[in-house]
Amino acid sequence: MKKIIIITSLLAYIFSSNTFAQHLAAYSDSQHNFYVFDAGKVEKLENLQVQDYQVGGICLAYISNSGSFKAYHNGMVHTLEMGGPNIKYNASDYLLGYAYFDFLKVFDDGLPRTLSTAVRGYTLQDSLIAWYDYVQQQVKVYYKGDIVVIEDGLLNFPIDNVKSGDNIIAYVTNFDNKFKIFYNGELVIIDNFGENMVYKAGRDIVGYMDVPRNIFKAFYKGEMFDLEYFAPTSFKVGDEIIAYVDNMGNFKLFKNGVIETLLSYEPEYYEVVDQVVVFHDQGFLKTYCNGNVQIIERYIPSKYKLDWHTIAYIDENMNIRAVQNCEKAVITLERVVDIELIRDLIFYNVGINANKVYYFGQTIELP
Numbered sequence: 001m002k003k004i005i006i007i008t009s010l011l012a013y014i015f016s017s018n019t020f021a022q023h024l025a026a027y028s029d030s031q032h033n034f035y036v037f038d039a040g041k042v043e044k045l046e047n048l049q050v051q052d053y054q055v056g057g058i059c060l061a062y063i064s065n066s067g068s069f070k071a072y073h074n075g076m077v078h079t080l081e082m083g084g085p086n087i088k089y090n091a092s093d094y095l096l097g098y099a100y101f102d103f104l105k106v107f108d109d110g111l112p113r114t115l116s117t118a119v120r121g122y123t124l125q126d127s128l129i130a131w132y133d134y135v136q137q138q139v140k141v142y143y144k145g146d147i148v149v150i151e152d153g154l155l156n157f158p159i160d161n162v163k164s165g166d167n168i169i170a171y172v173t174n175f176d177n178k179f180k181i182f183y184n185g186e187l188v189i190i191d192n193f194g195e196n197m198v199y200k201a202g203r204d205i206v207g208y209m210d211v212p213r214n215i216f217k218a219f220y221k222g223e224m225f226d227l228e229y230f231a232p233t234s235f236k237v238g239d240e241i242i243a244y245v246d247n248m249g250n251f252k253l254f255k256n257g258v259i260e261t262l263l264s265y266e267p268e269y270y271e272v273v274d275q276v277v278v279f280h281d282q283g284f285l286k287t288y289c290n291g292n293v294q295i296i297e298r299y300i301p302s303k304y305k306l307d308w309h310t311i312a313y314i315d316e317n318m319n320i321r322a323v324q325n326c327e328k329a330v331i332t333l334e335r336v337v338d339i340e341l342i343r344d345l346i347f348y349n350v351g352i353n354a355n356k357v358y359y360f361g362q363t364i365e366l367p
Contacts, residue, residue: 056091126166166203273306289326305341
């Protein structure tokens with residue numbers, strides 16, 4: 001889903017470490033050979049430098065030196081397009097979506113499928129793809145192998161301000177200003193008056209401010225929750241969570257259908273990424289884990305990264321420490337040059353062409 005570049009070593013790595021997928025990574029060596037790491041095995045895929053690549057949960061997608069678009073999946077390389085068109089593609093945890101000219105296709109669990117031959121833009125998340133078909137004048141969603149029409153009979157793209165999470169889409173129609181959410185294969189009209197709606201989406205959740213009624217609400221796993229009867233100062237949405245500062249300055253967290261107050265005042269800064277919440281409080285770096293506010297460090301590290309269940313950072317001694325699934329860990333006592341985090345995998349650099357990865361409790365030196 002993401003690409004990183006460790007500039008000091010001129011190597012790039014992408015990784016997926018979720019429980020439903022293979023453990024995939026990819027990198028190029030100093031001679032520009034392109035390799036895939038697949039659950040402990042390393043295989044060379046290309047002898048020449050690739051133009052671009054992305055790694056999702058189930059496949060590695062890349063454009064070869066000659067321009068062919070390929071996907072590595074379950075030990076095999078599939079040539080999806082021979083080259084020529086300017087392919088735009090996105091790899092997620094479950095899907096690979098790609099478009100060229102007016103075509104939109106999906107590579108789903110090893111099988112390619114054409115979704116549209118008249119596409120005008122698309123959005124891809126972990127579990128779904130949404131697009132507008134300008135010939136059929138429909139907005140469609142591909143979800144779990146099925147195509148669902150969510151808007152029909154419209155001359156122009158009928159959606160403004162789309163917000164999407166891993167498995168959810170929230171939007172307001174620009175012809176009748178209805179606020180709608182597509183979730184779990186169904187389209188729900190949340191409000192018939194959505195013109196001034198302020199909203200953000202994450203996995204299984206949408207936080208939104210009903211401006212006319214002055215109510216702050218959450219759509220969470222198909223249920224509606226009234227969070228506050230006044231507009232919050234700010235709010236941020238992650239996977240199944242919403243962190244926000246209410247109108248009285250209290251810092252709160254909505255999680256598992258319950259609101260908890262983390263601070264009785266506004267933090268200096270806060271951030272939500274996936275299932276991780278961090279905030280700065282009086283010079284301390286803190287998080288919320290196992291039902292409690294925890295101090296990570298009694299200072300603010302100069303560099304830290306958040307993803308999935310992990311907080312990784314470089315401490316004052318230039319060593320790497322992490323909090324993974326609420327457990328603290330010392331990753332290395334070596335002085336590091338750089339650090340990157342992809343999902344729960346920690347990459348770091350200890351010198352020229354000296355790159356390592358912290359992978360399920362063990363440190364692996366990369367060739």
